[in-house]
Amino acid sequence: MAKATIEEVANLAGVSPSSVSRSLRDVGGVSAKTTERVRAAAEQLGYSASPAASRLATGRTGTLAIVMPNLTRWFFAELLGGVEQVVREAGLDLLVHNLGDTETRQGYFSSGLLRKRVDGVLLVTLALTEPEIDALMALDVPVCMVGTDVESFSSIRIDDVQSASTAVRHLVNLGHRRIGLISGAPDEPMHYTVPVHRRLGYRAALEAAGIPADRDLEVHGDFTIRGGDEATTQLLGQGELPTAIFAESDEMAFGALRALRRVGLQVPADISVIGFDDHPMAEYFDLTTISQDVREQGRQVAQQLVAAVSRPDGAPVRRLHAPTRLVVRGTTAVLGAEPRRAPSLAGNRTVPGQGAQHQSPDKGRRGSGPPALARQSATDQKERRGQRPLAT
Amino acid sequence: MAKATIEEVANLAGVSPSSVSRSLRDVGGVSAKTTERVRAAAEQLGYSASPAASRLATGRTGTLAIVMPNLTRWFFAELLGGVEQVVREAGLDLLVHNLGDTETRQGYFSSGLLRKRVDGVLLVTLALTEPEIDALMALDVPVCMVGTDVESFSSIRIDDVQSASTAVRHLVNLGHRRIGLISGAPDEPMHYTVPVHRRLGYRAALEAAGIPADRDLEVHGDFTIRGGDEATTQLLGQGELPTAIFAESDEMAFGALRALRRVGLQVPADISVIGFDDHPMAEYFDLTTISQDVREQGRQVAQQLVAAVSRPDGAPVRRLHAPTRLVVRGTTAVLGAEPRRAPSLAGNRTVPGQGAQHQSPDKGRRGSGPPALARQSATDQKERRGQRPLAT
């Protein structure tokens, strides 16, 4: 029953294969009556068209590929979830390619692995080299990106620079002036742009606040818990302590919390910590952070790609920015505030709702510097109040 | 250059398309010299065969599908990582299908979504109903499963019953007799077997130790942090407190730790907690747990499936058990031991290496009850010593 061919359906319905084909895909040209008969026959035979054959005949593969540098880290898994949903609902297949290690990536785009195989490609967090861009364009299918962008392709990503600035500005507004940075991968095996941008945002915020840069305050954490831990230890080992730390990812912030706790520093009484991403565990740690809706980004970029592949003329390139918001929780506090009760990082209270939150000012506001900062200040305060968790 | 056809290659090489086809896939029947010429021509044209065409001609799709109930939870993402690697290295494509909600699952297997589309299917953690099994068999392709098993298909999974028993036995051996259980999904939307089995293991271990069952000690946690938190609160709210808790997943154990800390109970001085899975965060929380190598399970099952699809005669059904091991960390202690220093759940020390660990006795040792228990006891002690973390 699974192997019925279009001809059998045609015979059963008493029509030609052409009509079967046409009715089943409801392109026009078939009367309602015939369509109905065909439908019934197909149903009866459990018929579904062979993808291989129709691909060959139409030249369209009905398949999209998503290419990611990692599958297991939260960000990527979450994104994949959003993408998969949209793609499935569009009736397309999704191929997953993981460029885990540098060797796999090496030559991946020029190898014909994607050629004639997909109608569209989704690139995640991959900053492309020139030859890679060329190879992709040679594929002659729509390409969308998330997390990074290049001129030629549609993309969606957060504004890492602005968002990182928002995070640091939050600390500045709390009175901090000695702010450490824990950044991601120092050597960029995958050409990540994220650490670069978030660092730029950090420096920009400091500069805007008139705080001189101090390179000793910038350490590397490798985007992992352990890395954040070690980076923090390094930060604590040198001269004057920072009063606040901005970690470029929540995972590294977790590591920082652990390191701080180990040496007996209390958060946020002695030192404030802010992360980035709003990892599911961040709420657990009551970590102040920059939140982004990763799944939604996945959905959006997938929709964009789906739309692009289904329109014969090339779709217009659209480079979107996804919003971020500052989520103030319990790991940041006003500098020098009297210590509250004994610090406890892990859930001595819960954050019930979302509280008042804030769309980061990352669209169409470039270069409006000082006023933005002032406004930001006010916003932070409001959020903080709105966010104040209830005791459970 | 990307759209070269086999005929063009043939012309350039001065041979027939047949010879091109044969040389490029090195089936025999072509002289070395010709093969060489063809290779060169193909190279020059950047030729790669159209998958659609060869699929149609051969009837093989070169594609595998992995069907999972979730993509974003750590376990599934990790598994997918292992599977993807093997499948890619085998030169096959991987389709990912997420049966996130019950509606999506409803009728998924009977809908022709997989029909004529894949050479093999990988089912993750899905307990199948009879009609679903039938629909899968009707696909007439190899099917492998991980996390659950049925008679007809190859599979790999841990022995949830034995492993849960090991966890609880560990607590028993530490002197605990009042042991709470936080179990997974009570209503089984996806027909999970995991919570059922782990609970069976829990009960079996208690029974083996002569401890009477107490249904009040069994609460539901939904496999989430929050669920574990709430379940623990529930557990604490009723009569005599347990002295130890077995959570069926690490996430729920994290929630339990939070709940305990909130009410001021110290772990492990006042109460011991053991989890299950060895989630990456478990080390961070210094959580004693049952460890399984999820990625490796993914690799193995993928290898099995790859082997099955590439052999024309049906591959033999093999139902494997993956090993688990008890990893003793800092959240479990001897009942009534004098309190150690002030408890601190979040990383006041690190666990540097793996320490001495233990293959759970889940292969070929069924029914060897008491001796196993005795041995287990000894082993536990040794592990505990070997595992003792160093201060950093």
Next chain:
DNA sequence: GCGGCAGGCGCAAGCGCTTGCGGTCCTTTT
């Protein structure tokens, strides 16, 4: 030196679908 054998190679027939083109037949339009 001749029959036979086998390795190399090309022919052509598909694989199962889609689609341009034309043929019917039934409505409209004039």
Next chain:
DNA sequence: AAAAGGACCGCAAGCGCTTGCGCCTGCCGC
């Protein structure tokens, strides 16, 4: 009422590859 126009439908030619089957060499054995 005749002609023009549609609406429907089938024919057949592909889509680009694989593969069974013959043919043609060259080479071996007797």
